[in-house]
Amino acid sequence: MNEYVSPETKFRTSQLEDNDGPGHNPTANRTMGEVIAARFSRRGFLKGSLAVSAIAATVSPIALITADNARAASGSVFSFDEVEAGIDDKHHVAAGYDADILLRWGDPIFADAPEFDPANQTPEAQAKQFGYNNDYVGYIPLDGSSEHGLLVVNHEYTNEHLMFPGIVTISEGEIKVSDADQKRVDIEMAAHGGSIVEIRKEGGKWQVVKDGELNRRITATTEMQLSGPVAGHDRVKTNADATGTKVFGTINNCAGGVTPWGTYILAEENFHGYFAGELPADHPEAANYERVGVPDGTYQWANFYDRFDVSKEPNEPNRFGWIVEVDVQDPNSVPKKRTALGRFKHEGAESIVAPDGRVVFYLGDDERFDYVYKFVTAGKFNPDDRAANMDLLDEGTLYVAKFADDGSFEWLPLVHGQGPLTAENGFASQADILIETRRAGDLLEATKMDRPEDIQPNGANGKVYVLLTNNTKRKAEQVDAANPRFESAFGHIIELAEDGGDFAATKGKWEILLKCGDPSVAEVGASFSTATTANGWFGMPDNCAVDSAGRLWVSTDGNGPKATGRTDGLWAVDTEGEARATSKLFFRVPIGAEMCGPLFTPDDQTAFVAVQHPADGGEDWEGFGRPSYYEDLSTRWPDFKDDMPVRPSVVAITKQGGGKIGV
Ligand code: FEO
Ligand code: CA
Ligand code: CA
Ligand code: CA
Numbered sequence: 001m002n003e004y005v006s007p008e009t010k011f012r013t014s015q016l017e018d019n020d021g022p023g024h025n026p027t028a029n030r031t032m033g034e035v036i037a038a039r040f041s042r043r044g045f046l047k048g049s050l051a052v053s054a055i056a057a058t059v060s061p062i063a064l065i066t067a068d069n070a071r072a073a074s075g076s077v078f079s080f081d082e083v084e085a086g087i088d089d090k091h092h093v094a095a096g097y098d099a100d101i102l103l104r105w106g107d108p109i110f111a112d113a114p115e116f117d118p119a120n121q122t123p124e125a126q127a128k129q130f131g132y133n134n135d136y137v138g139y140i141p142l143d144g145s146s147e148h149g150l151l152v153v154n155h156e157y158t159n160e161h162l163m164f165p166g167i168v169t170i171s172e173g174e175i176k177v178s179d180a181d182q183k184r185v186d187i188e189m190a191a192h193g194g195s196i197v198e199i200r201k202e203g204g205k206w207q208v209v210k211d212g213e214l215n216r217r218i219t220a221t222t223e224m225q226l227s228g229p230v231a232g233h234d235r236v237k238t239n240a241d242a243t244g245t246k247v248f249g250t251i252n253n254c255a256g257g258v259t260p261w262g263t264y265i266l267a268e269e270n271f272h273g274y275f276a277g278e279l280p281a282d283h284p285e286a287a288n289y290e291r292v293g294v295p296d297g298t299y300q301w302a303n304f305y306d307r308f309d310v311s312k313e314p315n316e317p318n319r320f321g322w323i324v325e326v327d328v329q330d331p332n333s334v335p336k337k338r339t340a341l342g343r344f345k346h347e348g349a350e351s352i353v354a355p356d357g358r359v360v361f362y363l364g365d366d367e368r369f370d371y372v373y374k375f376v377t378a379g380k381f382n383p384d385d386r387a388a389n390m391d392l393l394d395e396g397t398l399y400v401a402k403f404a405d406d407g408s409f410e411w412l413p414l415v416h417g418q419g420p421l422t423a424e425n426g427f428a429s430q431a432d433i434l435i436e437t438r439r440a441g442d443l444l445e446a447t448k449m450d451r452p453e454d455i456q457p458n459g460a461n462g463k464v465y466v467l468l469t470n471n472t473k474r475k476a477e478q479v480d481a482a483n484p485r486f487e488s489a490f491g492h493i494i495e496l497a498e499d500g501g502d503f504a505a506t507k508g509k510w511e512i513l514l515k516c517g518d519p520s521v522a523e524v525g526a527s528f529s530t531a532t533t534a535n536g537w538f539g540m541p542d543n544c545a546v547d548s549a550g551r552l553w554v555s556t557d558g559n560g561p562k563a564t565g566r567t568d569g570l571w572a573v574d575t576e577g578e579a580r581a582t583s584k585l586f587f588r589v590p591i592g593a594e595m596c597g598p599l600f601t602p603d604d605q606t607a608f609v610a611v612q613h614p615a616d617g618g619e620d621w622e623g624f625g626r627p628s629y630y631e632d633l634s635t636r637w638p639d640f641k642d643d644m645p646v647r648p649s650v651v652a653i654t655k656q657g658g659g660k661i662g663v
Contacts, residue, residue, distance in 0.1 A: 075577060075578045075579045076531070076572075076574050076579045076582055076584070077549070077551055077574060077576070077579070078551065078572040078574065078584055078662045079662060079663055080094040080095075080096070080097070080572075080584070080586060080661075080662050081094055081095045081096070082094065082533060082535050082536060082584045082585050082586075083535065083569070083585045083586060083587065083588055084535050084585075085534070085535040085536075085565075085566035085567075085569075085585055085588065086566060086567070086588075087560070087561055087565070087566060087567050087591055087621055087623065088590070088591065088623060089590050089591055089623070089634065089635035089636075089637060090590055090635070090637065091587065091588065091589055091590055091611065091637065091638075091651065092587065092588050093586070093587045093653055094586050094587070096655065096656050097653055097654065097655055097656065097661070098653070098654050098655075098656055099587060099609075099651050099652075099653045100205060100206065100651065100652050100653075100654070101638045101649050101650075101651055102151075102199070102206050102208065102608070102649070102650045102651060102652045103130045103134070103151070103153070103195070103197065103208060103649060103650040104116075104130060104638065104639075104647040104648075104649040105129075105130055105131065105132050105133075105134075105191070105647040105648050105649065106118065106121075106126075106129045106130060106647060107129060107130040107208070108128060108129055108210060109128065109129060109130055109195060109197050109208065109210065109215050109217065110128045110210065110211070110215055111210055111211040112128070113125070113128035113129055113210075114128070114129075116129060118163075118165070118644065118645050119165050119643075121163075121164075121187055122183070122187070123183065123186035123187050123189070123190045124190075126187050126190035126191050127190040127217055127219060128217065129217075130153075130155075130195050130197070131153075131155030131190070131191045131192060131193060131194070131195055131217065131219070132155050132157070132158045132159070132163065132191035132192070132648060133155055133156045133157050133158065133159065133191075133612050133613055133648050134153050134154065134155060134156075134596060134597075134610035134611070134612055134648050134649065134650050135153075135154040135155070135156040135253065135254050135255060135256075135596040135610060135612055136152075136153065136154040136253070136254065136255040136256035136257075136266070136267075136348065136543075136596065136597070136610075137151065137152070137153050137596070137597040137598070137599045137608045137609070137610050137650060138151070138152040138153075138256065138257065138258040138264060138599060139151055139152075139258070139599055139601055139602075139608065140152060140258055140262050140264065140328055141601075141602060142198070146201075146601040146602045146603035146605060146606070147200065147201035147601075147603075148198075148199070148200045148201070149198075149199060149601075150196055150197065150198055150199070150212075150214055150264075150328055151195075151196075151197050151198075151199050151608065151650070152194060152195070152196050152197075152256075152258065152264040152326075152328065153194060153195045153197070153610065153650060154193075154194050154253035154254065154255070154256050154266050154267075155191060155192050155193055155194060155195065155253065156192075156252055156253055156254050156269070156612065157192065157251075157252055157270075157273075158188040158191050158192065159613055159616055160177055160180070160184070160188070161175055161177055161628075161629040161630065162613070162615055162616060162628070162629065162630060162633070162645060162646055163187075163188075163191070163630070163645070164184060164187075164630060165630050165631065165645075166630075166631075167184075167630070168629040168630060168631065170627060173626070173627065174627065175627045175629055179300065180300040180303070182304045185299075185300060185301050185303070185304050185305075186304075188220075188299070188301070189219060189220035189221055189249070189301065190217075190219050190220070190221075191219075192219055192220040192249075192250075192251055192252075192253070193217065193218040193219040193220060193222065193249065193250055193251075193253060193266070194217075194218040194250070194253055194256075194264070194266050194326070195215075195216070195217055195218075196214060196215060196216040196217075196218075196264065196326070196328050196331075197209075197212065197215055198212025198213075198214055198215055201606070204654060204658060205652075205654075206606065206652040206654075213331070214328060214329065214331055215331070216328070216331045218250065218266070218326065218335060219249060220248075220249035220250065220251050220301075221248050221249045222248065222249055222250070222335065223246065223247075223248055223334060224246075224247045224248070224249070224250065224324065224334060224335045224336065224337055225245055225246065225247070225334050225335070225336050225337070226244065226245050226246070226247055226319065226322075226336075226337045226339060227245075227336045227337065227338060227339065227391070227394050228338055228339035228340040228341075228393070228394040228395075228434075229339055229340055229394075229429075229430045229431050229434055230318075230339035230343075230431045230434050230435060231244065231245050231339060232244045232245055233429075233431045233435075235285070235315055235318050235431070235432075235435055236315055236318050236319050236435075237315060238307065238313050238315050238316055238319070239313060240307065240313075247319045247320075247337060248307075250266055250268055250320075250324045250335070250337075251268060251271055251274055251320060252268055252269045252270045252271050252273065252274070253266040253267060253268060253269070253324070254267055254269035254270075254346070254347050254348065254366070255267055255347050255348030255349075255453070255454050255543055255596075256348055256349060257348055257349040257350045257351055257361070259325070259351055259359070259389070259392075259393075260351060260352075260353050260359060260381050260383075260389070261381065261386050261389035261390070261392075262328070262329070262386065263325050263326060263327055263328065263390075264325070264326040264328050265323060265324065265325055265326075265348075265349045266323075266324040266326070266335075267323055267324075267346035267347055267348050267349055267363075268320050268321050268322055268323075268324065268345075268346055269345045269346055269347060269366060270345055271292075271294075271317065271320035271321045271345070272292055272293040272294045272295070272296040272317070272345075273296045273297075273298035273299055274296075274298070274299050274301055274302075274308050274320075275294045275295040275296060275297070275302065275308050275309075275310055275316070275317050276295050276296075276297035276299075276300075276301075276302035276303075276308060276309055276310070277295055277302055277308075277309035277310045277311035277312065278295075278310070278311050279294075279295065279310045279311065279314055283314060285314055285315070285317075285318070287439075288318075288435065288436050288439070289310070289317060291436070291438050291439060292317075292321065292344070292345065292438065294310065294317045295310050295317075318343070318435055319337070321343040321344055321345065321346065322337040322338065322339055322341070322343055322346070323337070323338045323341040323346055323349050323361075323363070323393070324336070324337050324338070325338050325393055327390065336393075338393040338394065339431075339434050340375065340393060340394055340395060340396055340398065340434065341361065341363060341373075341375045341393065341398060342363070342373060342375075342398050342414070342434050342437035343434055343435050343436070343437050344365040344367075344370065344371075344373075344437050344438050345365050345366050345367050345370070346363060346364075346365070347363070347364040347365070347366040347452065347453045347454060347455075348363070348364065348453075348454050348455070348543070349361045349362070349363055349375075350362050350454065350455060350456050350457060351457070352457040352459055352503050353381050353503075354376070354502055354503045354504035355501075355502055355504075356380065356502075356504065357380030357381050357382075358376050358377050358378070358379070358380055358381070358396075358504050359376070359377045359380075359381050359392060360374055360375070360376050360377075360457065360503040360504055361374060361375040361376075361377075361393075362374050362455035362456070362457060362464060362466075363375060363455065364452030364453055364454065364455050364466070364467075365437075365438065365452055366451050366452060366453055366469070367451060368450070368451055368471045368473050368474070369448035369449070369471070369473075369474075370438065370441075370448070370449060370451070370452065371400050371401065371438070371441045371446045371447070371448070371449060371452065372400070372401040372446075372447075372449055372452045372455065372466055373398060373399060373400050373401065373437075373441075374398075374399050374401070374411060374455075375393075375396055375397070375398050375399070376396050376397050376399070376504045377392045377393065377395065377396040378395040378396045378397070379392050379395065379396075397413050397414075397415065398413070398414045398434070398437070399411035399412060399413050399414065399506070400412050400414055400437075400440075400441040400444055400446040401446060401447060402444070402445065402446050402447050403447040403480070403481070403482035403494075403510055404481075405480060405481040405482075406481075407481070407509055407510060407511060408507065408508070408509055408510070409482075409496065409507060409508055409509070409510050410506065410507045411505075411506045411507065412444045412446060413506075414433050414434075414437065414440050414441070414444070415430070415433075416429055416430040416432075416433055419443070419444060420443040420444065421433055421440055421443065421444075425443060426439075427440065447480065447482055447483070448478075448483070449466075449468055449471075449482070449483060450468040450469070450470060450471035450474060450483045450488050450491060450492065451468055451469045451470060451471055451491070452466060452467070452468055453467045453468070453469050453541070453542045453543065453557075454467045454542065454543040454544050455467070456544050456545070456546055456552075457503055458546045458550050458552070459546075459550070460546065460548075460549060460550020461550050461575070461576070462497065462498070462501040462503075463495050463496060463497055463575070464495070464496040464497075464498065464503070465493055465494070465495055465496075465513065465544055465546075465552060465575075466493065466494040466495075466496060467491070467493055467541040467542060467543070467544055467554070468483070468491050468492050468493065468494065468541070469491045469540050469541060469542050469557060469558065470488050470489055470490055470491040470539070470540055470558065471483070471488045471491075472487050472488065472489050473487075474486050474487060474488055475487075482494060482510065482512075484512065484515070485515065485525055489517065489524075489539065489563070490515075490516040490517030490518075490524065490526065490539035490540060490564070491516045491539060491540050491541050492512055492513075492514060492515045492516055492541075493512070493513045493514040493516070493541055493554070493573075494510050494511070494512055494513065495510065495511055495512070495513040495575070496508055496509075496510050497509045497510070512527070513573075513575060513580070513581060514526075514527055514528065514541075514573065514581050514583070515527040516528075516537070516538060516539050516540065516541055517537070517539050517564075518537055518539075518564065519532065519537055520534070527581060528581055528582070528583055529574075529579065529580065529581040529582040529583075531579065531582045532581075532582050532583050532584075533584070535584075535585045536571065536582070536583045536584045536585055537583060538554070538556050538559060538564070538566075538569070538571050538583065538585075539556065539558065539559050539563060539564045540556045540557050540558035540559060540563070540568075541554050541555075541556055542555055542556055542557035542558075542594070542595075542596075543555045543557075543595075543596055543597065543598065544598070545597070545598045545599055545600055545607075547600040547604045547661070547662075548600065548602055548603070548604050549604065551572065551574075551575075551662070552572075552573045552574075552575050553570055553571070553572055553573070553586070553598050553600075553607070554570070554571045554573050554583075555568070555569070555570050555571075555595035555596060555597060555598050555609070556568040556569060556571070556594075556595055557594040557595070557596075558594070560591075560592075560617065560620065560621075561620040561621045561622070562620045566588070567588050567589050567590065567591060567593065568588070568589050568593060568594050568595040569585055569586070569587055569588035569589060569595050570585075570586045570587040570588075570595055570597075570598050570607070570609055571583045571584060571585055571586065572584045572586050572662055586662065587607075587609060587651075587653060589611050589614065590611070590614045590615070590635045590637040591614070591615065591617070591618060591621050591623070591624065591634045591635050592613060592614050592615045592616040592617040592618060592628060592634055592635065593611045593612060593613055593614035593615075593616070593637075593648075594611075594612045594613055595609060595610075595611070595612075596609070596610035596611075596612045597609040597610040597650070598610075600661065603660070604660040604661055604663075605654060605655065605658065605659065605660055605661065606652055606653065606654050606661070607652075607653040607661050608650055608651070608652055608653075609650070609651050609653065610648070610649075610650050610651075611637070611638075611648060611649055611650075611651060612648050613648060614635055614637045614646050614647075614648060615628045615633045615634045615635045615636075615637070615646035616628065617634065618633075618634030621634065630645055633645065633646050637649075
């Protein structure tokens, strides 16, 4: 039996609490987050609406504004009745909207796929069913339709204690989980990756087209090709692949993107967790792997597959941490790992076409004190010839961001031979820069950020939103204008304006759109507008979407009983005029879950959201108050049946009677 730490908890722990990385704070001082958490606990914030009123009554002139008054005062571009923030075992959407479950973990996505049988799951069944922990959601229209298309969904990671019966015991109030056998590992590998699923809206309701010809599962074993400058390099050759071009699988696919030419992008984020074993201290990759936290050993895959053991396959970790592109129009296409976009803990890759036709991809490296990047293709997008765009991601310039305190920023090119990126500093070629992108960014003195998550260009107003989720390890002396709070527990959002409104520009101006957290607690230093209600504020921005009108919708990861007294959710955030920085809660997730997605169809009549890791936790919620696992779950969302475990699911939100969302 292992001392149980779920993969997500471990990733979160390393990100939030005890990581010995560059931001490690050796003191025992309480962080701001802990101070705030203590306050919430004392207030008994867990009592839902009662507690919200209690806060309003005790502290905040802001919170005393009623929802209706706030709406009238704000001049908001959003119109809906705000959901009440709180915590329970269900999802909640604004009145007048339906939030229908579209795809659940285990749902068959092929005509010959077996029905989900969680007590008797097999790797073969899982490979034909919707995977676990849905994160990125993209929509690729078929025939230009907003009612018929391909939904592309990432499956970031697995939570064994929620997925498998009979593997958990409780000892002294803690979950312990049995060692994995190969079948369990194989199910986990099949539950990772992505799904491509044809969907159609009929009678106002979305349906899965189970026999869709383009339906596909991508897993941790799918054959892929390494392409771009790193392909064939010695540092990516292994015993199984002497060519350095053929990789199996993609892992920890967090957010992603859909390109202007209609391909699907999966970003490989916390790939370090899958590698175990010892690399000799004098090994040439030792410093490279230390910078990304390899090996980590969260998963037990290395017990069954040598390639995940760095003592046996020391180059395998260099084959992960990339942006993966999939041609969804051919279900047999070989996905390509596009090495020109660099190797780090990729959060996502949202893109937009620049005025001159080049395509710009915004990239976040989600670790404390890591960087914001963008990639500009060398070639131009051809809207009339899809095939001509298919290798645009193999050639271009990768840049890292440097934010100045005067409100300007610069994109610094990561190009071999320029500045310090030379052989003397260990970069023999562009391939070395791309394999060790973080170290190249270090040498260029890029700005160390508070965990860059989704970065979203907005074609409607020419701005770019950078979501920074938090960084409790930033010390007072490490604060800068772009990362303005020390021990930042709740994160912030930066707005970029590229020079001349050109997304391919190499410099521009930035300002902070929002400092997150409870605006009624002075020491948090949040900057929501005064029209924001007690329900409307949030912490830990993670993903976001802009709808076709250019309105910003933010989803969160890390709210909960202790952190903010509310579950994660989807918030509508005004960015323009008097209402700027006004936020309203539109949808919230059940206990333990994180809010991923979000994505709007081109007609703005559907919002797809992904509810990830529901029921992962429950100890801190007074509605449950004990560890949550397969046999004793803090929620059985979305089925609420005794014989069905909790299931991460994609939800389709539509307005009752039809119409655009939030209008
Ligand atoms: Fe998987 Fe950075 O969130
Ligand atoms: Ca994320
Ligand atoms: Ca996004
Ligand atoms: Ca996150």
